[in-house]
Amino acid sequence: MSGLYRDGGSIASWVVSLAAVVSFLLFGNIIYNLCFHPLAHVPGPFWARVSGIPSWYHAIRGDRHLWLWRQFHVYGYRIRPEPNTVLFCDPDAYADIYSMKSNVRRAPFFAAFKRVENENTTLTEIDVAKHARKRKLLALSFTDQSVRAASEFVIKHVDRWVQIISQEIGDCTNWSAPKDFTELIDTLVFDIMGDLSFGKSFDIKEPGINPLKVIPHNIAQYLRFYYPICRSPFLHLLLWLKPRGLDKVFDLISPPAVREYNDFVYQSVTDRITLQLRQSEKRQDMFHFLYEARDPDTGQRAYEEDELRAECSLLIMAGSDTASISLSSIFFYLTGDPDRCQKLIQEIRTTFKSVEEIIWGPALQSCNYLRACIDEGMRLTPAVASEHPREVLAGGLSIHGEHYPAGTIVGTVPWASSRNRDVYGDDAEAFRPERWIVDASPGGASKEDIARYKSGFHPFLSGPGGCIGKHLAMMEMSLIVARTLFRLNIRRAPGSTLGGGQPSLGWGASDETQLHIEDAYVSLRHGPIVQFKKRAL
Template sequence: MRQCLANAIYNVYLHPLRHVPGPFWARASEVPSWYYTTGGRRHIWLWQLFQIYGKRIRVAPNLVLFCDPDAHAAIYGMKSNVRRSPFYVGLTKNIREKTTLNTIDPAEHARRRKMLNTCFTDSSVNATSAFVSKHIDRWHQIMLDEHDSATEWSTSVNLGEKVDHLVFDIMGDLAFGRSFNIKEPGDNALREVPKKYCPVSQILLLKTKMCRSPFLSSIIWLKPRGLDRLVELITPPPVQRFNNFVFDSVTKRLELYKKQEGIPEDERRRDMFYFLCKAQDSSTGHPAYTEDELRAEASLFIIAGSDTASVSLASVFWYLVRASRCYQKLVGELQITFDTAEDVVYGPKLMGCTYLRACIDEGMRLVPPGPCEPPREVLAGGLKVMNDYYPEGTIVGTAPWCDSRNEEVYGDAGVFRPERWIIDEATGVTSEMVAEIRTNFHPFLSGPGSCAGKGIAMAEMLLVVARTLLRFELRKAPGSTLGEGSPELGWGARDRKQFQVVDAYISLKEGPEIQFRKRASPEAKVGRK
């Protein structure tokens, strides 16, 4: 007890960061930050603190967060004097399965990222878009099998859950050449995996709580000394089934890759696993990944890739069915550009749909895939952020949820307004205004830690939204409040027009709840005679 009291006194009055504002107990101990993590509402707490203390807050004795575009550039830039914090070591499954995400050594991370970049090229995006379209079409057929009417609305449907199933199947196919078939009718033991309150989500919540706890250093020490094994033993059955599926899928996909080595490249299955297997370590000329590393990277690709796309798509649809003007404007753009949903393919025409891209950007702004900060540890020599110096060992970061609600940058930051992303004299949006908000917009992160698969994720979202709105009319389910804010949630989460999420390192969401019906024939299209 005396030691705890002494530590608290030191942290508040003698610590090198004592001049940084923040709540008294947060400056004294990691407990407040940990407390809000356990409830999944830490991102709301951080937003509240920025409203009280300004652009810089101390939310734990050794953790300083910022809400400023220049601070983001200083922390996450290509030449920033930082590395990933020990938080990422705590996230690792075990010592064997290191991934690009949880590698904290800057040189090793750069080496791994360089190899990973060879897998995510324009060629790989074009090659994989056909797999994405195939799954979207099958997903739509299942919806039509449930309700095939152009006049009557369907019963209420949790579109967020259906999007989870679609995206998870896409990721499985791209990663392993095997779909999970979660979207298919009938029983499926893996269907619990992508749900908000499923065991995988609970594992992520548990790991996030561990990594933001006051005991992180002890946890890291214990991981190779029995803790990893204990976590494996208590892993829930659905997660074990997922892990077994990953293991078996990698084994079978490796066999197929080796079997196809002698045939022309354009006849081989060119999914993401193909590009991972093909990647070479330029320093040795050997394959970039061991079999264990392939399993780890492929598993990460599924979890991270499906989360980014599913929460972003859910956000876009959640806001669109509540914003009739935006919905109609987007449908009009799509119907003028494409004759049918089948015509929507990844390419210049789709990329030229500026309002579609603006809607996706706006959805990702309001609901970032990860609401809280990717923590970075300052290296020897220190780091200057917003004209202040931070010594070696300080943990720094910016929280996307808070960045996206910065009124100095966005003005009406809480409003879904896609027009803010489009230069247009009629709306008064200038190139300078768009450039300013772009500097604060990092849905795929930035610098060395940016998402390698952002091209595939964006292609997937463009295809899903465009094909879905050309095949179906959507509306908010009457009376549905799923995903809305409410007065009971408190300051920062009261607005019913805001889509709420739970922080589990990634964003966990519920909704939107919608009704759908088959869109009328092409002759009835908006914008066509």
């Protein structure tokens, strides 16, 4: 018995000693982060400068963009929301961080989006040279020629979408039943993406039962699951553990919707590979270019099958979410401002005599108010609300005239930048498309004003990480808005507040005139509830 007591005492003593060591290390880390860290002089909330847990907490809640925005109000143009992170709300800082020659790479944040180690994509690759190579290959799918060709598919789907809405209205001249616009636009954009990426529409916009109608919701669940992992304060440990079995654990614990989405991607790519091999005349959609891409050094296929599946998953998310988020925003603000909505309708209906004339070309691109409404919608609701993080490389980086050492995570916050009053003035939170159009009349925007606005406006990012599909997205949004409003009138359903802020949501989200989003890397949203009516001829 005495041996047992001695062993028990030894264990207890060992536990106490371990606890003391851990406590000492934690306390030492706190003191280091507050007083001796190279970023100790950068302002931010006390607990955020101590630990990454507050930032992670707000990522889990989906309101990290609002938390960051509030910090800029309190501390100024730069903040330290995590011990090793500095974020900015300043156009000059944006240029320093995201320019082509900036001494940075994509942060480890992006690597955490990988399901398995060998599924590197244009999004998840952080090695500078490898990322540049993947972008070059992916760019083959987004040439000017391919965008012009894609416009025919977009028109086909938009016309069918409008036809479905019109059929539900019937012959009456009344307003349609109320619809959640986000639900409607998600189905349209997803079908367009399917046609352009996989050579077939998934037909989720069509009436009736279709098991694939859940996929846009599954994408949202996928992002909700992975985003907190990417924002974890233990990210480096997680990245080390993932190829050592943690990725399999994540697959096991992922929600059913996430597994269903992964199965959908697997089956879609399998079907498209089969079609690719059977076709005598190859359909030159995005998948075709990815499948046929060759490594310039070896002449072998550039993508292994796992990489191809991962890249297609990225195309699905980026191709459907970016445009649909912006369109939800555009129509939220237009239906909340009937006068500006009518002004846009007037421009479209006087520029074109028939819907057949609305194609991607000079006439559509000359619709200045249409482009201004699109830009203003993208400004107020960035597709990515929080930062695109970058890691400073060896040699450091000068941002806004100050040096930041290698290893520092830096970035700007689109949600905060789009509401920067130093750039956009006192009405920064207002939907005012006129700010993008030169107007010599008193109070109108000058060329200098617009140049200042553009310095803070980067909906497709820029530099090495800029969106390859930005011309495709602009074409798609322009055609959807123009061809819809040429044939249909639209209004906010009377009494509806879905999509707008609410006082119960707290600071930064209480304004009912602002589209409220959930930060899950991309901006998740609902609403507005709208009604359609056929145009009176």
